[in-house]
Amino acid sequence: xxxxxxxxxxxxxxxxxxxxxxxxxxxxxxxxxxxxxxxxxxxxxxxxxxxxxxxxxxxxxxxxxxxxxxxxxxxxxxxxxxxxxxxxxxxxxxxxxxxxxxxxxxxxxxxxxxxxxxxxxxxxxxxxxxxxxxxxxxxxxxxxxxxxxxxxxxxxxxxxxxxxxxxxxxxxxxxxxxxxxxxxxxxxxxxxxxxxxxxxxxxxxxxxxxxxxxxxxxxxxxxxxxxxxxxxxxxxxxxxxxxxxxxxxxxxxxxxxxxxxxxxxxxxxxxxxxxxxxxxxxxxxxxxxxxxxxxxxxxxxxxxxxxxxxxxxxxxxxxxxxxxxxx
Amino acid sequence: xxxxxxxxxxxxxxxxxxxxxxxxxxxxxxxxxxxxxxxxxxxxxxxxxxxxxxxxxxxxxxxxxxxxxxxxxxxxxxxxxxxxxxxxxxxxxxxxxxxxxxxxxxxxxxxxxxxxxxxxxxxxxxxxxxxxxxxxxxxxxxxxxxxxxxxxxxxxxxxxxxxxxxxxxxxxxxxxxxxxxxxxxxxxxxxxxxxxxxxxxxxxxxxxxxxxxxxxxxxxxxxxxxxxxxxxxxxxxxxxxxxxxxxxxxxxxxxxxxxxxxxxxxxxxxxxxxxxxxxxxxxxxxxxxxxxxxxxxxxxxxxxxxxxxxxxxxxxxxxxxxxxxxx
Numbered sequence: 153x154x155x156x157x158x159x160x161x162x163x164x165x166x167x168x169x170x171x172x173x174x175x176x177x178x179x180x181x182x183x184x185x186x187x188x189x190x191x192x193x194x195x196x197x198x199x200x201x202x203x204x205x206x207x208x209x210x211x212x213x214x215x216x217x218x219x220x221x222x223x224x225x226x227x228x229x230x231x232x233x234x235x236x237x238x239x240x241x242x243x244x245x246x247x248x249x250x251x252x253x254x255x256x257x258x259x260x261x262x263x264x265x266x267x268x269x270x271x272x273x274x275x276x277x278x279x280x281x282x283x284x285x286x287x288x289x290x291x292x293x294x295x296x297x298x299x300x301x302x303x304x305x306x307x308x309x310x311x312x313x314x315x316x317x318x319x320x321x322x323x324x325x326x327x328x329x330x331x332x333x334x335x336x337x338x339x340x341x342x343x344x345x346x347x348x349x350x351x352x353x354x355x356x357x358x359x360x361x362x363x364x365x366x367x368x369x370x371x372x373x374x375x376x377x378x379x380x381x382x383x384x385x386x387x388x389x390x391x392x393x394x395x396x397x398x399x400x401x402x403x404x405x406x407x408x409x410x411x412x413x414x415x416x417x418x419x420x421x422x423x424x425x426x427x428x429x430x431x432x433x434x435x436x437x438x439x440x441x442x443x444x445x446x447x448x449x450x451x452x453x454x455x456x457x458x459x460x461x462x463x464x465x466x467x468x469x470x471x472x473x474x475x476x477x478x479x
Numbered sequence: 480x481x482x483x484x485x486x487x488x489x490x491x492x493x494x495x496x497x498x499x500x501x502x503x504x505x506x507x508x509x510x511x512x513x514x515x516x517x518x519x520x521x522x523x524x525x526x527x528x529x530x531x532x533x534x535x536x537x538x539x540x541x542x543x544x545x546x547x548x549x550x551x552x553x554x555x556x557x558x559x560x561x562x563x564x565x566x567x568x569x570x571x572x573x574x575x576x577x578x579x580x581x582x583x584x585x586x587x588x589x590x591x592x593x594x595x596x597x598x599x600x601x602x603x604x605x606x607x608x609x610x611x612x613x614x615x616x617x618x619x620x621x622x623x624x625x626x627x628x629x630x631x632x633x634x635x636x637x638x639x640x641x642x643x644x645x646x647x648x649x650x651x652x653x654x655x656x657x658x659x660x661x662x663x664x665x666x667x668x669x670x671x672x673x674x675x676x677x678x679x680x681x682x683x684x685x686x687x688x689x690x691x692x693x694x695x696x697x698x699x700x701x702x703x704x705x706x707x708x709x710x711x712x713x714x715x716x717x718x719x720x721x722x723x724x725x726x727x728x729x730x731x732x733x734x735x736x737x738x739x740x741x742x743x744x745x746x747x748x749x750x751x752x753x754x755x756x757x758x759x760x761x762x763x764x765x766x767x768x769x770x771x772x773x774x775x776x777x778x779x780x781x782x783x784x785x786x787x788x789x790x791x792x793x794x795x796x797x798x799x800x801x802x803x804x805x806x
Binding site: 175178180181183199200202204425428429431432433434435465469470472473474476477 | 507531
């Protein structure tokens with residue numbers, strides 16, 4: 153794996169940095185899930201991670217490796233999703249400023265949550281931009297230059313990828329060898345880190361990625377042998393509305409991921425209900441991708457030991473209530 | 480504690496019986512909860528227990544101690560709630576018949592869930608009765624006589640109480656000594672078992688019970704020094720709609736529980752939202768009692784190490800969606 157962006161040693165080092173800072177999230181099982189899949193299923197519950205998603209792992213691992221100069225300047229990130237909150241929280245824990253650049257029309261709850269994570273940390277703020285008239289890259293470049301800030305992207309960064317891989321590393325340390333690991337795919341940060349960890353700890357494991365039907369760019373990319381760029385997909389899985397894999401994540405996926413399957417929004421909603429009703433967990437639509445592929449029969453795993461990464465649980469409560477009460 | 484219905488040794492024996500059968504449920508923490516309470520809070524998540532509530536512990540512990548003759552006859556229980564499902568599942572696991580006597584107007588989902596747990600177990604059924612015209616005690620006595628079945632009550636039984644106590648035993652084994660333990664109170668099976676375990680494993684701990692405002696029979700009973708009987712209370716905490724403490728549970732509560740506080744239905748709904756939004760957990764109204772007392776400021780615990788038993792997560796999804804979307 154030497155020519156890939158990360159190695160198993162990077163993930164072990166990330167695990168050291170995260171020790172005592174990130175939650176070691178529980179691995180839960182369900183007799184109903186086992187029966188339905190005809191398999192032994194282990195859910196790694198990153199919805200119980202700090203700030204509600206695996207993104208904390210990668211963000212903290214990246215920021216913890218800043219030089220003293222970088223710490224002084226702080227971190228900048230573009231995001232209206234889980235990456236924003238992960239960066240804001242990690243920066244505060246490490247005592248550095250953070251600027252999160254978000255669209256002015258982001259949901260009020262997300263703005264509030266991000267600001268809450270920045271609380272008490274000097275020189276930290278949310279900078280709003282008009283997504284129709286302003287260029288967020290230009291805003292970012294200007295802020296970075298003026299304030300000496302370092303940009304951390306949401307997935308295409310070795311430290312981010314290595315941090316995300318600790319989720320699979322913890323899962324496998326708890327379960328022992330698995331036959332199959334199902335991971336949701338957006339930009340590929342989570343699955344690339346998890347694939348490296350999984351192949352190290354469980355030789356022979358098959359890692360399969362799951363994308364929303366409407367946003368199967370990585371599936372297309374694997375078929376074409378090069379990164380395919382798509383329009384922003386329309387799906388309830390907002391964490392997987394990426395337009396393309398990363399330059400660093402895609403080669404890892406090519407090498408270590410067996411294949412990509414897709415699931416529909418209707419399958420995600422049914423899986424969200426399954427998690428609420430049977431496993432008593434709030435899981436956001438993106439977090440349901442891996443489980444949906446298994447429970448809806450898209451992936452066959454009869455008789456196998458299967459790991460599923462449940463990536464996060466950040467979903468607006470009114471929207472969530474609508475999902476639960478829909479037919 | 481020699482004159483009480485259960486001893487710490489009974490709880491240890493129950494833990495042995497439940498080992499590998501019950502889930503060892505996770506203990507979760509939340510920075511937001513800690514901040515709000517000014518305390519270090521440990522949530523013992525029995526909503527992740529088999530069949531979705533702590534009730535499995537007591538039911539299985541009772542049925543596992545049946546004599547060969549009792550096993551042959553099987554178990555009978557009156558319940559439309561978590562006790563029904565706990566008995567049905569435990570009986571199937573132990574290979575004995577179960578008859579659950581439920582009101583004919585029970586929610587269809589509860590009937591279906593109970594029948595699902597009985598699946599594949601011969602001579603097992605749900606017997607419906609008309610709660611306005613029929614005497615369920617008479618039905619039960621007749622069935623017990625005809626079929627040689629043993630009645631297991633939902634809380635007032637030493638084996639049930641000892642089983643429930645394993646929840647606190649596991650919590651304290653994981654957290655070490657605590658200053659305070661908050662437990663919901665219906666008939667007193669959970670809190671009596673937990674109080675015995677807690678005082679054994681964490682001398683000096685204060686155990687406080689939490690009842691719904693509308694159904695504070697145990698609070699009244701403690702004040703009067705004898706068991707007070709109330710009308711079935713109107714509260715969303717359906718697991719705590721009991722009319723009186725048990726003859727076996729009350730003496731334990733008198734001896735080992737520091738006091739009882741109450742919370743309103745509105746406080747339960749806010750706590751249910753807190754669990755969903757911040758901790759990504761589905762918790763039924765009754766399961767919110769302990770946490771509500773702490774997070775709503777009914778109990779002060781600044782600077783303390785606090786355990787909270789989250790008793791269950793069985794709530795109809797349509798009703799749950801309504802709670803989440805209410806103001």
